[in-house]
Amino acid sequence: MIFSISIPWPTQMDRKEEAAGAASRTSLESVTMAEDQNHDWHRLLAQSSEDVRALHQLCRDGRLYEVERWIAEGKPIQVAPQTIPKGTRPKTALQIALETGQYSLAVLLLSKGYQVELERYSPLDMVLHARRWDLFDLLLDWGADLKSADVYTVLNTYNVELYERFRAAGYDLTQRHEMASILGHGTSNRPLLGFMKRHRAEDPKIQYELDMALGEHAKAGNEKGVNLCLWAGADARAFTQNSDSGLSEDVEAENGEERFTGWSAIEQATNEGHLTILKRLSPDPARDDFDNLYQYAKNESVIAFLATIQPPKDLTSILSTHLLRIGNPFPWASRTGTWAIEALLSCRVRWEETNPKRIADIRRLIMKVNDYELKTILSRLKRPKVCAPETYQELIRPPTIQGRLLALGLIKKPVSEREKRRDELARLMSRYDRAALYEQVWSQPVQEVAKSYGISGVMLGKVCRKLQVPVPPRGYWARVQNGYSAKKPPLTKLSDRQLPYLLILPANKPA
Numbered sequence: 001m002i003f004s005i006s007i008p009w010p011t012q013m014d015r016k017e018e019a020a021g022a023a024s025r026t027s028l029e030s031v032t033m034a035e036d037q038n039h040d041w042h043r044l045l046a047q048s049s050e051d052v053r054a055l056h057q058l059c060r061d062g063r064l065y066e067v068e069r070w071i072a073e074g075k076p077i078q079v080a081p082q083t084i085p086k087g088t089r090p091k092t093a094l095q096i097a098l099e100t101g102q103y104s105l106a107v108l109l110l111s112k113g114y115q116v117e118l119e120r121y122s123p124l125d126m127v128l129h130a131r132r133w134d135l136f137d138l139l140l141d142w143g144a145d146l147k148s149a150d151v152y153t154v155l156n157t158y159n160v161e162l163y164e165r166f167r168a169a170g171y172d173l174t175q176r177h178e179m180a181s182i183l184g185h186g187t188s189n190r191p192l193l194g195f196m197k198r199h200r201a202e203d204p205k206i207q208y209e210l211d212m213a214l215g216e217h218a219k220a221g222n223e224k225g226v227n228l229c230l231w232a233g234a235d236a237r238a239f240t241q242n243s244d245s246g247l248s249e250d251v252e253a254e255n256g257e258e259r260f261t262g263w264s265a266i267e268q269a270t271n272e273g274h275l276t277i278l279k280r281l282s283p284d285p286a287r288d289d290f291d292n293l294y295q296y297a298k299n300e301s302v303i304a305f306l307a308t309i310q311p312p313k314d315l316t317s318i319l320s321t322h323l324l325r326i327g328n329p330f331p332w333a334s335r336t337g338t339w340a341i342e343a344l345l346s347c348r349v350r351w352e353e354t355n356p357k358r359i360a361d362i363r364r365l366i367m368k369v370n371d372y373e374l375k376t377i378l379s380r381l382k383r384p385k386v387c388a389p390e391t392y393q394e395l396i397r398p399p400t401i402q403g404r405l406l407a408l409g410l411i412k413k414p415v416s417e418r419e420k421r422r423d424e425l426a427r428l429m430s431r432y433d434r435a436a437l438y439e440q441v442w443s444q445p446v447q448e449v450a451k452s453y454g455i456s457g458v459m460l461g462k463v464c465r466k467l468q469v470p471v472p473p474r475g476y477w478a479r480v481q482n483g484y485s486a487k488k489p490p491l492t493k494l495s496d497r498q499l500p501y502l503l504i505l506p507a508n509k510p511a
Contacts, residue, residue: 044074045079046076046080047083049084051076052079055067055093056091059102062102068108077112081118084120089120092119093109094106094110098123101135106139117145123144124139124144124153151171151175151179154166154173158189163191163192163195177209177212179196180216183210183216183229184213184215184225186225187228193228196232208240212241214229214234215242215262216242217229217265218236218266218272218274218277218281219242226277226281227280230280234265236282237264237265238264240261240263267293270296270297270302273297275299278302279305283306283309290312291312294318294344295317295321297340298336298339312347312349315349315353316362319341322340326338327365350387351386351387352387353391363398366401375408379410396411437469438469438491441469442471446460468492470489470490470491
């Protein structure tokens, strides 16, 4: 049980007064212990709380002689545990003595056969919380089990001598990760920090607790806690669980999967976006997996900082992680935007991927984001400096993603060769009148007609071919000058398949 009363731990003056008080009690304690050390007390237990109600009142009032008379009359001083109704928490005589600080009453009860092991709540926790070291020693002298003390209560005494005493007795101060929890959620217990610094090298469990506390401070963004843990010798690269996760570092993996070892403090700071702490922890490409850190990073400034040390290498895996976070966020996680991906694509590293399967995985994740995010991401990837054109074309190749890109205006609808010819024909028909052009090219040379349109003769010949306007054959005008006549082919109409697609506008007349 953890109490919330705050009592200052004893000073040197308190210890002197305590020693003087102890001397006055020596006669009573020595007599009772000498008298009872050869007796095996088996006092009868009360079957109801009512049987000891009067005794408890005497204890509260501090009426020591009446309590001694009660015991001399053979009356019970404890209630049988099995007779206590469930859901009730009745006080005990020893509990009253300890809560009120009555040392002599506690000696009397213990010397008359009081069974400490029957107490529902650990008496050691009560006296440790109150920092009554005399009562603590008394309980141990009368058989209280040192291991019955709660580790949180022990560590929260701020007493280094007590820590050493428990450790020397084989007590595991690292159980339930209370040591890491206390250090990881505050910075006031400096005695505990010094104790851990002194013993971390010889006890791997204490080193693990120190590393875990560093991870907690890195996650919470507590710069002071990070600096203190580093001073005590914490390792920023050690993988640890969160102290409140309820998981153990000894848990074996199931179904052949790799055992999860936790996070390092560097990863925690990267994941939470604490740039100042991350700089303090000094990530090193020679010792840290930077691609892994890029996957954890959700903050643009953190990604920019990592890029100044080492740019990302496997950009495909990193993009997959961030796209998964955007498209399939965990229920307990807040939805993230595309800021991290935009920062990654600004690291001056070109995404080049030749494996179609990995590109397909990226495509599947991209299709799960909303339209705004899709437009933002692909607008970046479309740039050749950011993504290799071959990779981008493979990414947007399937019709499913083509449809979304077309709807967002990121690509134009593909035009067939037939449609291109029809569009070209419609453009020419909007500028040239076929009938007028026909008459012009048969009344004077093509070069002369071309000058009136401001184009070359070769260009005018191409226009006539596309508009299906017949032109005089080579040597035609020489023959005409020599008196020969040539048959003029008729101007045929355009086919019915082409006419519906033409936009006929007024033709430009030659100058």
